[in-house]
Amino acid sequence: MTLIPAGVGQQPQQPAPAPVPDAPAPQAPVPLSDVAAGPIRPGGGAGTESTSSSGTDSEGNIPQQQAPAPQAVPPAQNEQQGPPPKISEGAEAPADLGxxxxxxxxxxxxxxxxxxxxxxxxxxxxxxxxxxxxxxxxxxxxxxxxxxFPLSVAYVVDQSLPRDQMAQINQSLGAIQGGLTPYDEVSVFSYSNGAHNQSNGFTGAQSARVPFILSMTKSSGTEQLNAVNSGPLAGCPIRVNGNCADPNIQPGRSTGNDTFMTIPKEIHTLNDAILAAAKELSNRPKERRRVIYVMSDGKEYGSKASYREVVKYLQTNNIQVYGTLVGDAARLGLGRLSRFHLPFTMYDNMLVKYTLATGGTLDSENGVNNIERSYAELATEARxxxxxxxxxxxxxxxxxxxxxxxxxxxxxxxxxxxxxxxxxxxxxx
CATH class of the missing domain: 2.60.40 (Immunoglobulin-like)
Known part of the structure; x- marks a missing residue:
């Protein structure tokens, strides 16, 4: 009989498992009336109330949240609203800053x-x-x-030219934009009996508005008629019952009498047109080259402003005058003679004096191609x-x-x- 030691062949006893704690008892849902008292309020977002890390008390119950105490709002200070800020415009900016x-x-x-x-x-x-x-x-x-330098050019077109010369100017106006850059700006004036600002200010040189403005300066020109101071048409050509039909041509009036006829004088207000363009240019920035470009035959008569007044204004505001001469002033020989002035007569070529006084350049051209080329050359020269x-x-x-x-x-x-x-x-x- 074999003896087996005690404990051999018996299963070892396992240690008793640790007791499992009871789960928290289910709770009834919080009624909607109490939502406002919790940390989340409709339309108000999350509050700042402090809660426990687990969100339950020691017994596993959700604690009842208390509404936060209303915070005191500080009284509003009595501040007076000052005037609205003014939007600065151009040269008035330094003054607007105070x-x-x-x-x-x-x-x-x-x-x-x-x-x-x-x-x-x-x-x-x-x-x-x-x-x-x-x-x-x-x-x-x-x-x-x-x-x-970028250019600020004021173009001045003479509308009192004869028909054939005016037709050449009309055909050449389309080439003005070819001599300018997008950085330049232009303004257009015209004159015959008084100056007219066609553009109402400056616009970009390559703007689509420029061709429209130049089209408004086109004119049919004037008809050059020979004065009649003798023969049956002199004096009073039309009579009714022995009297002149038109009192203005009656002998002894402005046209003279039967033996002498006063020829009406031509009107070419070149001085007024240059002065109007100079006033427009005087407000342009100093960083730009101020230029007046005249397309005319140079004749001057009937202006309200004198040559001395206009030149003084040009030299005060750093404005240069350039020009393209057409007509008799551009013909060989006649162009030199037109620079001389006889007393009590019309100035045949005043542009020469303006260009010499302001440092500009004058071209004498005939023909559409030559006039168009002068636009580009003078614009390049001024720049x-x-x-x-x-x-x-x-x-x-x-x-x-x-x-x-x-x-x-x-x-x-x-x-x-x-x-x-x-x-x-x-x-x-």
């Missing part, structure tokens, strides 16, 4: 055109090639650039000038004319610059 620093400066800027004996532009000059004299006193240069600058030794503003003399240290070159200027109170920085 202050403006004004400093009068004696800096003078001169656009200069240099050509050779063949009329071609001369590039490659440096500041050492130029000398500037103001009132016969040498002025050292303080500024020099050959960079092109690519040498620009010189210096500080004047004269007082800041004394309203006196200051004579200018620009020279180039190279032989055989022609220099075009304004003959002088008047100081202006607008030159501020």
């Amino acid at each position: 202050y403006q620093i004004v400093t009068y400066t004696n800096f003078v800027q001169i656009p200069v055109t240099v050509k050779d004996n063949k009329g071609k532009l001369v590039p490659g000059l440096t500041w050492r090639d130029f000398k500037v004299y103001e009132n016969n006193t040498f002025q050292p240069l303080r500024f020099f650039t050959v960079s092109p 690519t000038q040498y620009t010189l600058g210096y500080y004047s030794h004269e007082p800041l503003i004394d309203s006196k004319f200051r004579k200018l003399d620009v020279r180039v240290n190279r032989p055989g070159l022609e220099v075009s610059a304004k003959s002088g200027y008047y100081p202006s109170g607008k030159d501020v920085k």
Whole structure:
């Protein structure tokens, strides 16, 4: 009989499992009337009430949430609303900000055109090639650039031209945009017996509005009739019961008498048209080149403004006058004679004096192709000038004319610059 030790062959006893805690008893849903008291309120979002980490109490029940105490709203301060801010417009911006620093400066800027004996532009000059004299006193240069400037061009069209010459101008107006860039701006004027602003301000040079404005400046021109001061048609050609049918042509009136007939004078208000264009240009920014481009035969008679008044205004506001001469003023020989003026007669070519005084250029052309080419050439010339600058030794503003003399240290070159200027109170920085 074999003895088996105690405990051998018996299963070891397992330890008793830990008691499982009872799950929380199910709770009835919270009525809607109590939702407002909880952390989430309709339309109000989550509140800031503190809750336990498990959301239940020690017995597993959901605690009843309390509505947060209303917070005291601070009393509103008695603040007065000031006036609404003003939107700045252009040059009024410094004044709108509440202050403006004004400093009068004696800096003078001169656009200069240099050509050779063949009329071609001369590039490659440096500041050492130029000398500037103001009132016969040498002025050292303080500024020099050959960079092109954007143009503000006011075109002036003479509508008092003869029919054949006016027809050439009408056909050539479409080529004006070809000599301009998108950075330029144009305004259009016309005149015959008085100046008319066709564009009512400046517009972009490549805008679709420009062809429409130029089309409004087209005119049929005037009919050139020979005056009759002798024969049966002289004096009073139409009579009724022995008297003139029209009192204006009766002998002794404006047309004279049977032996002498006063020929009516032509009206060409060139001065008024240039002055109207200059007033429009005077408000353009200084960073732009201000140019008046005239298409005319240069005749002047009947303007309210005098030549001296207009030139003074141009030289005060740094405006240059360019032009294309047509008609008799563009013909060989007659163009030179038209520059001479007989007393008590009409000026046959006033544009020459304007261009010389302001530093512009004048072309004499006949034919549509030649006129169209002059538009591009003069626009390029006005944009690519040498620009010189210096500080004047004269007082800041004394309203006196200051004579200018620009020279180039190279032989055989022609220099075009304004003959002088008047100081202006607008030159501020």
